[in-house]
Amino acid sequence: MPREPAGKSGPPSEKRNKPERPRDQLGRPLDWGAENQLVLEDFDNLTLEANHELARAHARAGRWFQAHEAWETAWKQAKGSGDAEFFKGLSQMGAGYVHLLRGNAHGAQTLLRRAASRIARYPDGHAGVPTTALSARLLDDAAGVEDGDLMPGPTVWLEPLDV
Numbered sequence: 339m340p341r342e343p344a345g346k347s348g349p350p351s352e353k354r355n356k357p358e359r360p361r362d363q364l365g366r367p368l369d370w371g372a373e374n375q376l377v378l379e380d381f382d383n384l385t386l387e388a389n390h391e392l393a394r395a396h397a398r399a400g401r402w403f404q405a406h407e408a409w410e411t412a413w414k415q416a417k418g419s420g421d422a423e424f425f426k427g428l429s430q431m432g433a434g435y436v437h438l439l440r441g442n443a444h445g446a447q448t449l450l451r452r453a454a455s456r457i458a459r460y461p462d463g464h465a466g467v468p469t470t471a472l473s474a475r476l477l478d479d480a481a482g483v484e485d486g487d488l489m490p491g492p493t494v495w496l497e498p499l500d501v
Contacts, residue, residue: 358374360372360374360375361375362375362376363376363401363403364403364436364439364440364492365403365406365407365436366440376403376404378407379404379408381407381408381410381411382411384408384411385415386412386416386425389408389411389412389415390409390425390428390465392404392408393405393406393408393409393412393428393432394466394467394501396408397431397432397499398498398499398501400496400498402432402435402436402439403432403436405428405432406429406431406432406433406435406436407432409428409429409431409432410425410429412425412428412429413425413426413428413429421465423456423459424456424459424460424465426456427452427453427454427455427456427457427459428453428457428467428501429453430449430450430452430456431450431453431454431457431472431476433445433449434446434447434449434450434452434453434476434479434480435450435496437449437490438450438479438483438488438494438496439490439491439492439494440490440492441490441491441492442490443484443490446479446480446490447480447483447484450476450477450479450480451476451477451480453476454472454473454474454476454477454480455473457469457472457476458470458473468500468501471500472499472500472501475499479496
């Protein structure tokens with residue numbers, strides 16, 4: 339019988355799942371006894387299309403950690419297809435905005451630029467996403483962080499994105 343995968347590779351199983359640690363709204367771990375502030379859907383049991391639509395709704399509402407998680411799952415579901423890089427880019431966008439809200443300027447810039455590069459490879463309107471405008475916005479936001487016009491931290495104001 340083959341050995342069960344360890345680490346992050348392979349599908350989750352009862353044996354490999356870690357206990358759910360409480361997290362704040364930006365996905366940061368809290369003390370084990372703290373009240374969980376983050377509710378996540380069961381992304382692994384949703385279709386790629388459902389994860390994408392859910393991620394879009396989370397992104398429009400500014401819930402970037404949830405959007406990132408849904409798009410990351412969609413990326414894994416799309417591996418081996420022509421859409422894998424698209425969903426990877428959207429996942430990186432979500433992670434970039436999480437880093438921005440957490441106050442991590444370098445992480446925000448890096449991930450927003452990577453996301454823009456991946457998303458720009460797809461035609462405008464791909465999977466309902468205005469890729470041209472979105473890529474430009476991501477590059478603008480990354481430049482804003484670099485220039486000091488967009489200050490990282492929990493109070494940063496982000497104009498809602500059309501995704």
